[in-house]
Amino acid sequence: MLVQCQPLKEIYCTGWGVAAPLLEVKDLYCERDDKVLFENLSFQLQQGQILHLGGSNGSGKTSLLRILCGLYHDFEGQIEYFGLRLADELENYHSSLLYFGHQVSVKLGLTALENLTWYARIQPQLDPSLISKALSEVGLEGYEQVLCQNLSAGQRRRVNLARLYMQKSSAIGHSLWILDEPFTAIDKQGVQELEQHISAFAASGGTVILTTHQQLALSSKIQRLNLDDWGTK
Amino acid sequence: MNMLKKQLMPKWFYQMASPKWCYKITGQLLPIFGCAALGLLLLGTVWALLFAPPDYQQGNSFRIIYIHVPSAILAQSIYITMALAGAVGIIWKMKIADMVAYACAPIGASMAFVALITGAIWGKPTWGSWWVWDARLTSMLILLFLYFGVMALYAAMGKPSKAARATAILSLVGLVNIPIIKYSVEWWNTLHQPATFTLTEKPAMPVEMWLPLLVMLIGFYCFFATSMMLRLRTEILSREKRTAWVKELVTKSSVR
Amino acid sequence: MMRVFWAELSRDLLLAFRHKGDFLNPLIFFLMVAVLFPLGVSPAADFLAQIAPGVLWVSALLATLLSLDNLFKSDFDDGTLEQLLLSPESTYMIALAKACAHWITTGLPLALMAPLLAVMLFLPTQAIATLVISLLIGTATLSLLGAIASALTVGLKKGGVLISLLVIPLYIPVLIFGASAVQSAVDGLPVTAYLAILGAMFALSLVLAPFAIAASLRVSVSS
Numbered sequence: 001m002l003v004q005c006q007p008l009k010e011i012y013c014t015g016w017g018v019a020a021p022l023l024e025v026k027d028l029y030c031e032r033d034d035k036v037l038f039e040n041l042s043f044q045l046q047q048g049q050i051l052h053l054g055g056s057n058g059s060g061k062t063s064l065l066r067i068l069c070g071l072y073h074d075f076e077g078q079i080e081y082f083g084l085r086l087a088d089e090l091e092n093y094h095s096s097l098l099y100f101g102h103q104v105s106v107k108l109g110l111t112a113l114e115n116l117t118w119y120a121r122i123q124p125q126l127d128p129s130l131i132s133k134a135l136s137e138v139g140l141e142g143y144e145q146v147l148c149q150n151l152s153a154g155q156r157r158r159v160n161l162a163r164l165y166m167q168k169s170s171a172i173g174h175s176l177w178i179l180d181e182p183f184t185a186i187d188k189q190g191v192q193e194l195e196q197h198i199s200a201f202a203a204s205g206g207t208v209i210l211t212t213h214q215q216l217a218l219s220s221k222i223q224r225l226n227l228d229d230w231g232t233k
Numbered sequence: 234m235n236m237l238k239k240q241l242m243p244k245w246f247y248q249m250a251s252p253k254w255c256y257k258i259t260g261q262l263l264p265i266f267g268c269a270a271l272g273l274l275l276l277g278t279v280w281a282l283l284f285a286p287p288d289y290q291q292g293n294s295f296r297i298i299y300i301h302v303p304s305a306i307l308a309q310s311i312y313i314t315m316a317l318a319g320a321v322g323i324i325w326k327m328k329i330a331d332m333v334a335y336a337c338a339p340i341g342a343s344m345a346f347v348a349l350i351t352g353a354i355w356g357k358p359t360w361g362s363w364w365v366w367d368a369r370l371t372s373m374l375i376l377l378f379l380y381f382g383v384m385a386l387y388a389a390m391g392k393p394s395k396a397a398r399a400t401a402i403l404s405l406v407g408l409v410n411i412p413i414i415k416y417s418v419e420w421w422n423t424l425h426q427p428a429t430f431t432l433t434e435k436p437a438m439p440v441e442m443w444l445p446l447l448v449m450l451i452g453f454y455c456f457f458a459t460s461m462m463l464r465l466r467t468e469i470l471s472r473e474k475r476t477a478w479v480k481e482l483v484t485k486s487s488v489r
Numbered sequence: 490m491m492r493v494f495w496a497e498l499s500r501d502l503l504l505a506f507r508h509k510g511d512f513l514n515p516l517i518f519f520l521m522v523a524v525l526f527p528l529g530v531s532p533a534a535d536f537l538a539q540i541a542p543g544v545l546w547v548s549a550l551l552a553t554l555l556s557l558d559n560l561f562k563s564d565f566d567d568g569t570l571e572q573l574l575l576s577p578e579s580t581y582m583i584a585l586a587k588a589c590a591h592w593i594t595t596g597l598p599l600a601l602m603a604p605l606l607a608v609m610l611f612l613p614t615q616a617i618a619t620l621v622i623s624l625l626i627g628t629a630t631l632s633l634l635g636a637i638a639s640a641l642t643v644g645l646k647k648g649g650v651l652i653s654l655l656v657i658p659l660y661i662p663v664l665i666f667g668a669s670a671v672q673s674a675v676d677g678l679p680v681t682a683y684l685a686i687l688g689a690m691f692a693l694s695l696v697l698a699p700f701a702i703a704a705s706l707r708v709s710v711s712s
Contacts, residue, residue, distance in 0.1 A: 034475070071571055072711045074394050095577035103568025109504045121496035122576040122583075323704075378658040385654050389645050391712075398708045399641050403655060406637055406701050410659050413690065417662035424669065 020083035028077035055227030134165035273452030311341030319401025331397035368422035501590035542671035584702035596628025619674035640705035
């Protein structure tokens with residue numbers, strides 16, 4: 001199957017000018033506890049785009065993000081990655097995906113350095129040689145050897161966010177960041193820097209989906225989608 | 234992959250995936266299996282209790298095998314059905330298969346329970362005690378535990394779709410383990426127990442004895458089919474309650 | 490493929506080393522349960538010697554059972570489990586690494602501590618080597634099978650008792666052959682056949698269990 005898919009993907013990504021979108025969602029339907037979160041939801045995500053997912057609490061933002069990650073399967077509809085069924089392409093897809101969930105996703109019993117080393121090993125899209133640079137970018141210089149249980153909540157989140165600064169630049173056009181409330185517990189200065197980093201990533205061809213309740217200063221190519229419009233009240 | 238799978242399976246396989254179609258077809262099959270179960274069980278019971286000859290060693294107390302053996306066989310084949318239905322549900326993402334697996338579990342557990350109880354009742358006059366660590370009884374007890382595990386896991390998981398996948402994995406693991414458990418229990422039993430005559434292995438059962446047993450066995454299978462379909466139909470209705478066809482069905486009382 | 494195995498194994502071992510309760514508690518539990526038998530049944534040496542193989546094996550099994558609850562729990566709670574499942578690397582290897590780390594932190598110390606308890610329960614000395622070997626192989630199988638149940642219940646609030654319910658039927662063959670191996674060593678009979686069967690069960694679960702663990706983890710994370 002893989003042999004069959006690969007050339008197709010080449011066509012879509014490089015040649016012919018008919019670039020299939022990085023992600024295409026068709027007629028997505030999802031319900032939870034007998035409440036329809038969204039139905040007939042369709043959208044496309046082109047390379048280099050930033051999609052800001054809006055909606056009130058409980059509108060299904062996190063569910064949608066987890067569906068797009070391939071973590072949640074209780075939905076109907078189609079998701080395509082470069083024109084191919086996402087479910088068949090998970091291995092390729094996951095090797096270009098970085099996901100930030102609600103949870104802090106760092107081990108409190110490990111140091112910042114150990115956490116990121118582990119991440120670089122399980123997620124090959126991360127470059128281990130960038131760890132110390134990434135830590136100083138998120139303002140954790142000098143905290144490399146501190147156990148995460150001794151860091152503040154904001155600092156713990158910054159350890160996780162340091163992954164964004166370890167992205168290998170080689171396949172940036174395929175990369176997708178899915179960020180669920182990335183600015184939680186981050187101070188004003190940090191939010192600003194992070195926004196700049198995200199738009200720089202998008203400018204160099206990376207793709208981002210994020211949710212946040214903060215006002216974004218980001219301007220470039222931002223697409224908005226409000227989930228309140230797609231479900232039943 | 235999926236395209237490939239689709240071409241491999243015949244059309245009815247995919248029709249079955251539709252809850253509506255499944256509800257309709259089980260509605261037609263239900264009276265057939267129900268009548269067959271009733272008829273066969275009645276015939277088998279009368280034949281077994283009144284006309285089959287008594288055992289030369291155990292006298293009349295052996296007649297309990299006409300309940301014990303079919304329920305023991307059913308308990309095992311229902312487990313296999315449940316695990317295979319769960320596997321189909323996982324591989325082809327077929328909701329109906331999930332519901333079949335769900336419908337099977339309590340029926341299988343009660344069959345295992347009946348087999349254990351009848352085994353105990355039979356044990357009293359034969360061995361002189363209600364419970365003996367006989368290999369068959371012990372592995373039936375473990376089978377009952379496996380059913381308990383599946384049912385407890387299903388109950389603990391909230392969402393039906395998630396519960397179905399979790400229990401399918403568990404019952405498949407159990408399916409791989411059943412022969413290992415059976416073998417090890419039998420082996421353990423021969424190590425610890427002097428050989429004694431068992432409930433089912435008698436020197437060459439005469440035809441007059443096993444023919445009613447066969448009737449009872451088929452009757453039990455029909456009974457299982459009936460009760461499984463009843464549970465399945467209830468489950469279909471409750472899970473599909475938001476669809477148009479169920480609403481129509483419920484509001485039109487004339488539809489059976 | 491091996492890289493992700495070592496990454497996961499070394500992380501788990503480092504965490505267990507820093508948080509020593511994880512592997513000390515099952516050991517202490519093992520000791521305490523084994524002490525209950527002389528207290529509850531009889532301290533007579535010849536009687537204890539007779540039941541020692543079974544008691545030691547049952548206690549080791551219960552100690553393993555107790556530790557299963559924590560196998561995936563902390564990873565699930567802090568979100569690193571879903572990050573593991575988002576890795577493009579093989580989930581089979583990840584599942585295997587988790588089970589392997591569990592065995593190193595519970596099964597291995599249990600097997601190494603067993604001779605001490607064997608002496609306390611008057612197990613004849615000629616059976617001690619068999620006890621250790623059977624526990625080494627057997628607890629590895631217990632870790633692999635237990636990881637399936639642990640993975641299935643990790644998302645549930647009250648998974649603890651449920652794990653036992655799911656896993657005890659699966660543990661029975663291992664218990665039968667493990668205890669029988671020690672028993673026949675006590676009786677001076679050959680034990681190779683028992684150990685071979687334990688090894689076969691280990692090999693089977695080594696090949697198949699990681700698939701079930703990985704699939705169960707996917708189910709548990711999807712909520």
